[in-house]
Amino acid sequence: MIMDTTDVIVIGGGMVGGAIAYGLARAGADTLMLDEGDDAIRTARGNFGLVWVQTKGRGLQRYQDWSRESSEIWTEFSDDLQESTGVNTGYEKPGGLTLCTSEEDVRASEEIITAMKAQAGNGQYDAWMIDRQEIEALVPGVRFGPDVLAASFCPHDGHANPLKLLRAMHAGFQKAGGRYQPNASVVDIVRDGEGYAVLTAEGARYGAAKIVIACGHGIPELAAKVGLHCPTRPQRGQILVTERLQPMLPLPMGSIRQTDEGSIMLGVSHEEVGFDDRNTGDVSGAIAARAARILPDLANVNIVRSWGALRIMPPDGCPIYDESETWPGVFMTTNHSGVTLASVHAKHIPDWILRGETPVGFQDFSVKRFEGTPHAAPTG
Amino acid sequence: MLRRPVEPEGNAAVRLTIAGQSVTARRGESVATAALAAGLQATRNAPVSGEPRAPYCFMGVCFECLMTIDGQPNRQACLVPVQEGMTVEPQMQRPSLGVSGDG
Amino acid sequence: MADSVDIAVLGAGPAGMAAAVISANAGLKVAVLDDQAVPGGQIWRNVEAVAARGDLGLFGDDYAAGVDAVADFRATDVDYRPLSRVIGVEGADIGGDVLYVRDGKAGRLHAKRLIIALGAYERPMPFLGWTLPGVMTAGAAQIALKTGGLLPKRPFVLAGQGPLLLLLAAQFRAAGAAPDVLLRLDDPGRKWSAGKHGLRALAGFSDLLKGLKWQRALSDDVGKTIAGVTQLEASGGDRLAAVHWQTADGMAGEAKAATLLVHDGVIPNAQLTRAMRIPHRYDAAAAAWSPEASTDGQLADTDWAYVAGDNAGILGWAAATATGAKAGAAAAAALSAKAAVSNDVDRRLGRARAVRPLLDALYPPAQAFTAISDDTVICRCEAIKAGAVREALAMGAQGPNQIKAFLRTGMGPCQGRMCAYTVAALAAEAQGTALADTDLMRLRMPISPVTVAEMAHLNETDMDLPTA
Numbered sequence: 023m024i025m026d027t028t029d030v031i032v033i034g035g036g037m038v039g040g041a042i043a044y045g046l047a048r049a050g051a052d053t054l055m056l057d058e059g060d061d062a063i064r065t066a067r068g069n070f071g072l073v074w075v076q077t078k079g080r081g082l083q084r085y086q087d088w089s090r091e092s093s094e095i096w097t098e099f100s101d102d103l104q105e106s107t108g109v110n111t112g113y114e115k116p117g118g119l120t121l122c123t124s125e126e127d128v129r130a131s132e133e134i135i136t137a138m139k140a141q142a143g144n145g146q147y148d149a150w151m152i153d154r155q156e157i158e159a160l161v162p163g164v165r166f167g168p169d170v171l172a173a174s175f176c177p178h179d180g181h182a183n184p185l186k187l188l189r190a191m192h193a194g195f196q197k198a199g200g201r202y203q204p205n206a207s208v209v210d211i212v213r214d215g216e217g218y219a220v221l222t223a224e225g226a227r228y229g230a231a232k233i234v235i236a237c238g239h240g241i242p243e244l245a246a247k248v249g250l251h252c253p254t255r256p257q258r259g260q261i262l263v264t265e266r267l268q269p270m271l272p273l274p275m276g277s278i279r280q281t282d283e284g285s286i287m288l289g290v291s292h293e294e295v296g297f298d299d300r301n302t303g304d305v306s307g308a309i310a311a312r313a314a315r316i317l318p319d320l321a322n323v324n325i326v327r328s329w330g331a332l333r334i335m336p337p338d339g340c341p342i343y344d345e346s347e348t349w350p351g352v353f354m355t356t357n358h359s360g361v362t363l364a365s366v367h368a369k370h371i372p373d374w375i376l377r378g379e380t381p382v383g384f385q386d387f388s389v390k391r392f393e394g395t396p397h398a399a400p401t402g
Numbered sequence: 403m404l405r406r407p408v409e410p411e412g413n414a415a416v417r418l419t420i421a422g423q424s425v426t427a428r429r430g431e432s433v434a435t436a437a438l439a440a441g442l443q444a445t446r447n448a449p450v451s452g453e454p455r456a457p458y459c460f461m462g463v464c465f466e467c468l469m470t471i472d473g474q475p476n477r478q479a480c481l482v483p484v485q486e487g488m489t490v491e492p493q494m495q496r497p498s499l500g501v502s503g504d505g
Numbered sequence: 506m507a508d509s510v511d512i513a514v515l516g517a518g519p520a521g522m523a524a525a526v527i528s529a530n531a532g533l534k535v536a537v538l539d540d541q542a543v544p545g546g547q548i549w550r551n552v553e554a555v556a557a558r559g560d561l562g563l564f565g566d567d568y569a570a571g572v573d574a575v576a577d578f579r580a581t582d583v584d585y586r587p588l589s590r591v592i593g594v595e596g597a598d599i600g601g602d603v604l605y606v607r608d609g610k611a612g613r614l615h616a617k618r619l620i621i622a623l624g625a626y627e628r629p630m631p632f633l634g635w636t637l638p639g640v641m642t643a644g645a646a647q648i649a650l651k652t653g654g655l656l657p658k659r660p661f662v663l664a665g666q667g668p669l670l671l672l673l674a675a676q677f678r679a680a681g682a683a684p685d686v687l688l689r690l691d692d693p694g695r696k697w698s699a700g701k702h703g704l705r706a707l708a709g710f711s712d713l714l715k716g717l718k719w720q721r722a723l724s725d726d727v728g729k730t731i732a733g734v735t736q737l738e739a740s741g742g743d744r745l746a747a748v749h750w751q752t753a754d755g756m757a758g759e760a761k762a763a764t765l766l767v768h769d770g771v772i773p774n775a776q777l778t779r780a781m782r783i784p785h786r787y788d789a790a791a792a793a794w795s796p797e798a799s800t801d802g803q804l805a806d807t808d809w810a811y812v813a814g815d816n817a818g819i820l821g822w823a824a825a826t827a828t829g830a831k832a833g834a835a836a837a838a839a840l841s842a843k844a845a846v847s848n849d850v851d852r853r854l855g856r857a858r859a860v861r862p863l864l865d866a867l868y869p870p871a872q873a874f875t876a877i878s879d880d881t882v883i884c885r886c887e888a889i890k891a892g893a894v895r896e897a898l899a900m901g902a903q904g905p906n907q908i909k910a911f912l913r914t915g916m917g918p919c920q921g922r923m924c925a926y927t928v929a930a931l932a933a934e935a936q937g938t939a940l941a942d943t944d945l946m947r948l949r950m951p952i953s954p955v956t957v958a959e960m961a962h963l964n965e966t967d968m969d970l971p972t973a
Contacts (some may be wrong), residue, residue, distance in 0.1 A: 060904030061944060065424035067910050164499055185910050193900070204903050265476055265918060265954070268498035283913075284449070284496055288957070289971050300782075301949050303595055303604045303613060307963025308970045314961050315403045321958035322474050326918045328949050403639050403647075403744075403764050404655040407681075414558070430543070430554045431653035437657050443744050451888035454743050456638030458885075460645040461547060462540060462953075463626045465918040466888065476918075476954070478605050481590075483542045485883075 023376045028054045028201075030375060031220055031230040033208050033244065034237030036066030037184070037360025039368060042234055042375070045368035047200035051376055054228060055195060056206040056220065063299070065238050066360065068185035068331020070261065070289060071281065072117060072274055073362045074177035076149040077134055083141050084386035085340040089147075089359070092366045093178040094369035099365035100182065106197050108226035111182040112282035118179025119157065120276040121168040121316060131174040135373040148177040165268055167315045173275075181274040183282050186360050191364070200205075203228070208237070211247050211352065218352060232317040232351040232375055238334045239297070241356050248327040251389055251399030254356055256332040262313075265324045278313060286323070299330045333358040337397040343374070343387040354389075403456065404438040418488040427484040434460060434467040434479035437490060445469050445479060446493035479480045510536045510584065512836050513603050513616035514590055515777070519571075519822045520814025521622035522578040523829030524836070528620075529583045531834075531842040536584040536614060538591060538605055544575050546624055547644065548822045551651045563679045564651070565672065567822060572970050574826070593950025594619065594781050600809045606955050612963040618809050618836040620802075622829060623774045625815035628664070629770035629923045631883050631891070634736045635855040639745030643768035645672045656682040657764040662748045664688035664737055665768030667868040673768065684812065686748070686760045687730040690769070692874040693753040696942055699895015731758060739765055743754075769871045773816050778804065778923065780948040787941040790865040791819055792873070794945060802832035811836055824857035872930055883931070886917020894928060898935035905929055905946040915946045918954055 032043040035057030058064075075093050079085030093115065100113040122128040131151060138147040151176045157166065160175075196202055207223040209220050211233060214380040219229040245252040266284035277289040291305045306328065313320050334356055336342050341357030353375060357363060373379040392398045409415075410428040417426055418433075420440050427436035434457045435447060444454030445467050459481045460465040467479040471490050475497040479490070514525045518540035529535040537544075545552045549571025555561060561569050565772075578585075588608060593604040600617035612933035627642040634640065643665060649655040656677070663674055670689075676684055736751040749759040770792075775785060783804050785794045785872035795818040798807035802817060804810045813832040814825035829851045834844035877883065879892030889912050897911045905928045908914055915921035916930050921928075929943045951960070 028559070060902075060906045061947075064906075064910075067906070104647055176850040185913075189911050196900075202901050204901055262957075262960070264957070265917075266496050268496050270499050278652070301593075303593060303611075303950070303963045304965075305970070306950070306960055307611070307965070310957045310960035312970055313956050317499065322956050323497065323499070324476050324918070324954040324956055325951060326954045327916060327920060328951065403658055404649055404653075405658050406653070406655055408654055410654075413653055428653045430551055431649075433654075435649045435653040435655055438649075439653060448736075448885075448888055450638075450886075451803055452904040453636065453888070455636060456744070456886075457641065458635075458644050458645065459627060461626060463919065463922045465922075468918070481588075482590075503821070 028228065028230040029051050030054070030232045031056060031228055031235060032234045032236055033220065034201065034235070035204070035239070036064065036236070036238055037069065037188065037229065038238070038355055038357065039190055039234070039236035039365060040066070040195065041360070041364040042236055042355060042371045043200055044055070044191045044195040044198070045196035045372040047195050048368070049372040049376060049402050051372065053195070055200060055202050056208055056222070056228065057202065057204045057338070058207050059205045063239055063297070063332060065331050066188055067185070068259070068261070068299075068329045069361055070287060071181045071184045071361060072118070073113065073115070073180045073182055074359065075178040075362075076118065076120060076174060077138070078359070079340060080134065080138060080141070081338055082340045082386060084383045086138065086142065086147070087383070088341070088364055088366060089299065090178060092364075093180065093364050095369060096180070096365045099368060103190040103194050107190050109186055109191035109193060111187045111190055113180060113182040115178070115180030116273045117175055117177045118158075118181075118276065119160070119173040119175055120272045121157075121170055122138060122172045122174075123312075123315065125171070128172050132141065135174060148178060149174050151175075161271060164317065165319050169315050170279055179274065180277055181360060187361060187364060202297050208244060211244060211349075215351070218349070226350035228385065230370055233353070234375060235354040236356070238356070239332065240349045241334075241354055245354050248346045248352045250344060250346045250352070250354050252342065252354055253389070253392060253397040254334050254342070255294075256297050256335050258295050258299060258308065258330055258332055259334040260290065260291045260293065260301050260328065260330045261287055261289040262306060262309050262325045262328045263287055264284075265319065265321070265326050267323065278316060286320070288325075297332060299332050301328045301330045337392060337395070339389050342390045343371070343384065404435065406439045416484045416486050418484055418486065418490060421488045421492060429484070431484055432460065432480045433469065433471060433482045433484055433488065433490055436484050437469065437479060442492060444492060447495070449496050506616055507602055508612060509615040510534045511840055512536075512618045512620060512833075513538065513614055514620045514622060515603065516546060516622035516624055516816070517544040517578070517585070518542065518548060518622060518624050518814060518825065519574060520624070520816070520829030520832075521546065521620070522826040523826045524583045524620045524622060524813055524833035525583045525680050526577055527833035527844045527846065528837045528842070529581045529828050530841070530842040531837040532844050533837055533840060535585070536586060536616070538589040538614070539587045540590050542587050544578050544585065547648070549575060550648055555651055560654070564676055568710055570822070590953045590955070591777060592953055592955050594810070596807070596809070597895065601884055603853055604950065604963065606959050609959060611955055611959045612962060613965070617840055618811070618833050620811045620813055620829075620836055621777060621804075621816055622812070622814040622825075623777060625771040625773050625819055625873075626922070628769045628772045628870055629926065630767055631877055631927055632875070632883050633878055633881050634740050634745070635744045635767070636741050636882050636885055637741050638743070639741070639763060640739050640767065641767045643670060643766045646766050647673060647676065650676065650680065656680060657766060660685045660760060660762050661764045661766070662686040662762045663750070664690065664734070664764045665751070666690040666871065667768060668864065669771070670768045672736060675768070684766075685729070688734045688748075689730065689732045689925065690737070690871050690875070691733045691753070692869050693733065693735065737767075737875070744838045770868060771815065771819055772926065773818060775816070776920065776948060776952045778812060778816070779972075780950055780952050781807075781810070781946065783807065785945070787943070788818065789941060790862055791892065792865075793819065793868045801835035802828055803835065811969065820854075820857040820861060823853050827851070827854040827857075830865070872927075877927070877931075883927045884914040884917065886919050886923070887913045889914050889929060891927075894931045896936060898932060901905045904932050904943060908932065909946050920948060920952065
């Protein structure tokens with residue numbers, strides 16, 4: 023048993039845990055980040071890389087605002103990371119497109135824009151429909167298939183290299199004095215005097231005044247131990263990745279984007295298959311068929327690899343941030359847009375953890391919003 | 403790297419064009435071996451470092467033999483048997499998505 | 506109409522052909538997928554054409570044995586599908602599906618039983634300069650000779666270790682192109698470990714005798730033989746110009762070279778079985794990972810798939826014909842068909858198994874006794890050097906999957922075929938752990954590149970992508 027005392031333990035070294043720990047260390051808190059071993063589920067490794075604002079938060083305006091703020095401070099966040107670690111996340115904000123390949127798609131996109139504008143009250147929702155010609159003007163020199171009819175465009179959308187982001191946050195965390203402990207699979211949280219301690223499967227014990235449970239699919243089980251309910255579920259997304267190509271796609275297009283290394287990522291599925299993260303032939307075929315319909319010149323491009331990741335999906339798709347009432351100082355943070363929200367996580371979450379200071383309307387993200395719905399905490 | 407001590411004749415001979423040069427190869431060999439025997443120094447430039455690369459394994463494992471064969475880029479030349487009239491180019495650049503579909 | 510067979514065999518080398526012949530002769534519907542244009546696998550590469558042009562004598566008896574094997578295979582009622590690239594395997598209610606590409610489209614072959622016999626490939630041996638054009642594996646040169654009748658350009662250096670090295674040198678000598686320099690990489694510490702395997706190895710005596718015969722014949726013709734080499738380096742600008750070496754005794758040497766052939770043993774081709782998430786075991790004696798399987802070759806964690814030949818573990822071609830026959834018979838029995846297994850199968854297997862520990866002890870991989878410098882490229886596709894991997898490990902990367910996420914090792918087209926072993930070795934070295942406790946990086950379908958258009962054919966039900 024190893025004793026260790028710390029201001030904050032962050033359980034989970036993925037997109038969310040990494041960003042929060044980075045922010046905490048930079049805020050001067052003595053922070054210990056616990057991470058599992060090389061073979062963990064690691065949703066963070068299967069990330070499309072979008073820093074996306076459009077369509078976020080339908081039903082929860084706070085989430086749209088939160089995403090919008092993320093996009094506004096992402097450049098500064100990325101620059102800070104590069105300055106302290108030398109790693110460039112490759113963030114760009116050229117705007118983003120959600121392509122419509124049928125009349126139904128067009129109507130659906132239009133409907134979302136209308137609804138989001140109404141929800142924003144003062145009409146401030148920056149996304150609009152563009153036609154085929156405007157799409158071609160934004161992505162010159164590339165042939166679109168006849169199915170591409172229109173798109174919804176949002177100037178706040180962008181993308182970054184998620185693996186570089188993760189690496190940068192880890193490096194930045196350690197540079198700021200944070201301590202990283204891998205091969206630490208947390209199995210229990212216990213009270214320990216004035217604070218708390220976590221126990222790991224490897225037989226270690228770490229103590230801290232505060233704990234942030236940010237371990238993705240591991241949250242529901244741990245949260246339950248501290249009186250917190252976490253109604254997330256796994257949702258599989260499959261992606262195909264091409265060989266490196268000349269730079270051709272300046273804008274991310276929802277489920278097709280070209281990385282800073284030149285490969286094009288083709289996606290994406292949303293499957294309810296439990297914890298099965300394998301790739302399948304039928305979905306791979308569907309992704310390839312869709313990609314070839316959208317960009318016919320992809321036909322002879324090689325797919326060299328694929329990945330499948332299990333999104334951590336809350337019932338309404340919006341983040342859940344909450345603090346346990348019976349275990350004050352123990353927090354949970356979960357969402358499925360870890361890349362987009364990395365900037366606000368690093369900037370704002372530490373203030374909440376350390377001083378209870380929250381941005382306006384932050385309580386909208388509480389798990390209590392599910393009370394009275396089938397996703398409410400079980401009673402009794 | 404490789405030399406051809408005996409020119410194939412008759413039915414064993416296959417004529418193709420490699421890097422603009424007319425080449426006679428042996429039926430049953432791959433485009434990759436034919437390319438090296440024709441004197442090609444590199445089958446491709448490595449996409450990350452830009453250095454010249456040539457085949458290492460000839461059996462589909464190393465992926466250094468990626469060449470453009472009959473207009474289709476990044477094909478493993480060691481897994482493509484030579485055929486009469488084929489056109490082969492080294493893969494010196496990353497492929498692009500041309501507007502005209504040249505790929 | 507669905508494409509469906511009783512048994513799908515992947516690979517048409519000694520094991521694949523044996524499995525196919527025995528199960529087809531038992532009355533089952535058998536398909537064989539082969540990425541080559543003609544049967545024979547790697548050891549019997551192009552044997553029909555070589556026999557037809559009268560060159561069998563160049564390659565020795567082991568190669569000539571392929572003539573009958575291929576003829577038997579051709580004479581058997583098997584659906585042979587050459588130029589097919591397997592991209593993945595999926596389980597189904599009964600048996601499963603092989604996803605593969607042929608003739609410009611991806612397709613699904615359903616099979617009640619699957620026999621995977623994808624053989625082996627040369628163990629990658631990274632050293633400074635190994636990515637220079639002109640550096641190839643010994644096996645590559647064999648393929649060039651068998652298929653194209655091609656010879657290495659001089660000056661020609663052959664470097665490495667193991668019985669196949671000597672076989673190759675003998676073949677080039679027979680073709681009138683013996684190497685100018687033969688560098689024998691030798692583990693300075695090995696003399697001590699070979700002894701204990703001596704007695705058991707007597708069962709495989711003829712293999713050892715073969716090696717000794719070649720060794721003696723060779724020294725007559727090779728320009729220069731240097732033994733005890735422990736470091737190798739290649740230099741040049743756009744291509745190979747010279748080879749440099751050092752021996753355990755501290756002697757250094759160099760030679761101009763237009764061709765450098767290297768050989769460091771072979772390893773099972775486990776890309777498909779790893780992508781199928783079959784557990785793999787590291788065999789320290791063989792210094793290689795192989796899929797876990799029963800004595801019949803049935804793969805762990807599956808009830809419908811088998812592995813045979815060098816794909817299951819390196820034992821050579823004679824054992825491959827035996828394990829192929831056993832897997833074929835087991836698969837046939839599972840489908841209630843009776844296969845006729847010849848009674849020398851177990852004897853062939855026994856002999857190969859008896860000599861293997863001695864061969865493994867005599868020829869440990871070069872990595873066991875040579876150092877990889879920080880400047881050596883270890884991931885060829887992404888041009889990543891050993892130093893970068895060591896740095897990532899120092900920064901806390903736990904193993905090959907995290908190293909891949911940090912550095913992109915294994916993300917290129919070869920999907921770790923060239924670098925997975927090296928990355929695992931660097932991780933074990935940094936962490937002071939045994940390779941047996943290290944897992945190789947995770948793999949997924951497609952295990953070989955497939956174009957977008959080819960892949961789109963898998964969307965046979967024209968399903969819409971499940972969307973949010």
